[in-house]
Amino acid sequence: MATRIRTFEEYRAEYERSVKDPEGFWAEQAETFVWRKKWDKVLEWDQFEGPKVDWFKNGKLNISENCLDRHLETRGDKPAIIWEPNEPNEEAVTLTYKQLHAKVCEFANVLEAKGVKKGDRVCLYMPMIPELAIACLACARIGAVHSVVFAGFSSTALADRINDAQAKVVVTSDGNFRGAKNIAVKAVVDQAVANCDCVDTVIVSQRTGIDIEMVDGRDFWWHEEVSKVSDKHEAVEVDSEDMLFILYTSGSTGTPKGVVHTTGGYMVYTDYTFRNAFQYEENDVYWCTADIGWITGHSYIIYGPLLAGATSLMFEGVPTYPDAGRFWEVCEKHKVNIFYTAPTAIRALMAYGTEFVEKYDLSSIKALGSVGEPINEEAWEWYHKNIGAGKCPIVDTYWQTETAGFLIAPLAGITKEKPAHATLPMPGIQLAIMDNEGNEIEGNDVEGNLCIKFPWPSILRTTYGDHERCKNTYFSTYPNKYFTGDGCRRDEDGYYRITGRVDDVINVSGHRMGTAEVENAINEHPNVVESAVVGFPHEIKGQGIYAYVICDAKPENEEAFRAEVLKIITKEIGPIAKPDKIQVVSGLPKTRSGKIMRRILRKVAEGDATNMGDTSTLLDPSIVDEIIEGALVPVKQ
Numbered sequence: 001m002a003t004r005i006r007t008f009e010e011y012r013a014e015y016e017r018s019v020k021d022p023e024g025f026w027a028e029q030a031e032t033f034v035w036r037k038k039w040d041k042v043l044e045w046d047q048f049e050g051p052k053v054d055w056f057k058n059g060k061l062n063i064s065e066n067c068l069d070r071h072l073e074t075r076g077d078k079p080a081i082i083w084e085p086n087e088p089n090e091e092a093v094t095l096t097y098k099q100l101h102a103k104v105c106e107f108a109n110v111l112e113a114k115g116v117k118k119g120d121r122v123c124l125y126m127p128m129i130p131e132l133a134i135a136c137l138a139c140a141r142i143g144a145v146h147s148v149v150f151a152g153f154s155s156t157a158l159a160d161r162i163n164d165a166q167a168k169v170v171v172t173s174d175g176n177f178r179g180a181k182n183i184a185v186k187a188v189v190d191q192a193v194a195n196c197d198c199v200d201t202v203i204v205s206q207r208t209g210i211d212i213e214m215v216d217g218r219d220f221w222w223h224e225e226v227s228k229v230s231d232k233h234e235a236v237e238v239d240s241e242d243m244l245f246i247l248y249t250s251g252s253t254g255t256p257k258g259v260v261h262t263t264g265g266y267m268v269y270t271d272y273t274f275r276n277a278f279q280y281e282e283n284d285v286y287w288c289t290a291d292i293g294w295i296t297g298h299s300y301i302i303y304g305p306l307l308a309g310a311t312s313l314m315f316e317g318v319p320t321y322p323d324a325g326r327f328w329e330v331c332e333k334h335k336v337n338i339f340y341t342a343p344t345a346i347r348a349l350m351a352y353g354t355e356f357v358e359k360y361d362l363s364s365i366k367a368l369g370s371v372g373e374p375i376n377e378e379a380w381e382w383y384h385k386n387i388g389a390g391k392c393p394i395v396d397t398y399w400q401t402e403t404a405g406f407l408i409a410p411l412a413g414i415t416k417e418k419p420a421h422a423t424l425p426m427p428g429i430q431l432a433i434m435d436n437e438g439n440e441i442e443g444n445d446v447e448g449n450l451c452i453k454f455p456w457p458s459i460l461r462t463t464y465g466d467h468e469r470c471k472n473t474y475f476s477t478y479p480n481k482y483f484t485g486d487g488c489r490r491d492e493d494g495y496y497r498i499t500g501r502v503d504d505v506i507n508v509s510g511h512r513m514g515t516a517e518v519e520n521a522i523n524e525h526p527n528v529v530e531s532a533v534v535g536f537p538h539e540i541k542g543q544g545i546y547a548y549v550i551c552d553a554k555p556e557n558e559e560a561f562r563a564e565v566l567k568i569i570t571k572e573i574g575p576i577a578k579p580d581k582i583q584v585v586s587g588l589p590k591t592r593s594g595k596i597m598r599r600i601l602r603k604v605a606e607g608d609a610t611n612m613g614d615t616s617t618l619l620d621p622s623i624v625d626e627i628i629e630g631a632l633v634p635v636k637q
């Protein structure tokens with residue numbers, strides 16, 4: 001049985017051991033799983049070479065077997081997934097480990113019947129319904145690689161991701177109930193697949209019953225296909241370093257990259273971090289409100305909890321439907337013990353006041369979690385006081401799609417917290433704060449760029465189809481280190497506080513976006529010559545999007561022009577990338593070498609032009625005054 005850290009002294013000791021003897025430490029964690037064949041070597045790496053990292057080398061296993069089969073004897077009748085639908089009056093669905101196992105086996109048989117083989121990519125474009133979790137686990141069971149695309153992405157964005165991964169099967173649903181909306185999902189897939197030659201099969205789960213078109217020979221109903229197959233399936237043996245999934249994420253360039261995670265290390269690390277950070281106890285009900293379209297849903301709705309034999313609640317709806325009490329109603333109804341959400345949701349609900357909280361009995365909650373962006377102190381205090389009754393620990397988990405599991409997080413009830421601090425590294429995570437010259441900054445009360453100097457089991461292995469890009473993005477800024485792209489402070493107590501991205505990535509409501517991606521979409525408008533996008537502080541979303549746009553001809557009707565731009569962005573990326581402000585400008589602040597000085601644009605968007613720094617190197621300094629003049633926010637000068 002896996003052990004768990006119980007005291008702060010144990011944390012210190014375990015951390016130290018993980019640094020001194022990483023192989024011994026992780027081997028011990030890995031022993032608790034089912035391996036068809038044990039590894040020859042725990043870790044093989046020379047330097048961070050782009051990287052070339054093998055964990056549990058030559059080990060053979062199946063992660064779905066470890067999530068499901070391994071628990072059948074001891075936890076067969078325990079709820080694995082509790083699914084809470086969008087509408088409060090629709091009945092919740094509970095799938096025990098036995099039931100989930102059977103459904104995963106069935107769908108694994110369906111995929112195999114459709115010709116899906118080990119290593120093939122399967123794209124999942126689905127709402128938050130149990131079938132999404134089932135489809136992920138079924139892919140894993142046959143050794144196929146899942147690529148989940150968040151169902152809020154547009155058909156263009158979906159097609160790009162399908163083509164990049166060369167997926168042969170897409171799994172989707174007819175529609176999506178989200179809040180008061182019934183969103184067409186299959187129609188988006190139809191549009192996307194029209195531009196994807198690689199796709200030969202589309203499997204459709206029936207959810208909302210809206211009318212959809214079914215293409216003969218290509219499209220199949222989930223319920224019909226599963227009725228034709230057995231619910232027994234022998235999991236396919238894969239190598240520890242075989243690909244488990246691809247997940248697309250944004251970076252500083254225009255095209256999102258497919259982050260690749262493999263099997264053995266991912267399994268060991270998500271299980272370990274889940275159990276320790278949340279201090280999960282056998283009968284706890286755990287609820288992570290993220291969407292499975294993001295890494296948080298992969299690692300901490302599906303894999304981490306199921307590997308730990310936990311009960312994981314999955315929610316279809318939104319925090320404010322039918323009203324702002326929905327989260328708390330669900331907590332009361334299912335007696336949730338561990339509740340994990342994002343700062344943006346907390347801030348949004350804060351704005352509705354405490355009356356929606358007070359209606360519900362939240363006494364089952366014993367630990368809270370936060371993820372996705374820095375949590376501001378005000379939100380932290382509100383969460384702590386009103387949801388945690390002033391006594392529940394808040395586990396502020398700092399990590400990334402690329403890291404697949406927590407890097408920095410307090411252990412619930414063990415690590416003394418500090419509001420708005422992710423606190424201390426997880427065992428196995430060797431942090432380094434670097435200055436801009438490439439030197440590691442030692443000691444406390446320091447600030448710089450956050451790196452990791454030793455591989456951990458769930459580090460990304462590559463970016464799909466482009467290993468060079470992986471190397472350049474993460475391993476070349478600081479040789480032999482993984483660079484997170486985040487700024488970080490280590491305070492006088494040695495606690496870590498993430499200060500935000502230091503690259504051209506913005507974080508809107510916990511959704512990661514590249515400014516270049518939004519710019520590319522804006523530039524699709526026929527009247528746009530050039531654009532520059534920056535993030536600015538936003539009370540609820542954390543960051544909002546501010547776009548500066550140069551037009552060919554000054555639009556006659558600026559409102560109409562903005563609406564057109566928003567429409568294009570919705571088509572190219574999806575509604576989450578819509579700017580809050582679009583300012584038409586005659587030029588952008590550029591250096592003589594043609595580089596846009598985003599710092600200036602950020603200052604204006606923040607509404608503070610008092611400390612612009614040196615603008616003398618600009619090609620045309622007068623443009624700054626024009627931009628301030630026309631700013632869509634009041635600007636302090």
Ligand code: 7RM
Nearest residue numbers: 371372373374396397398399400401498512
């Ligand atoms: C899990 C996830 C990653 C980026 C990351 C940070 C920011 C995430 C926190 C945080 C401060 C946190 N993956 N971030 N969690 N910043 N405190 N607890 O969000 O790939 O989508 O985003 O999100 O900037 O680099 S992600």
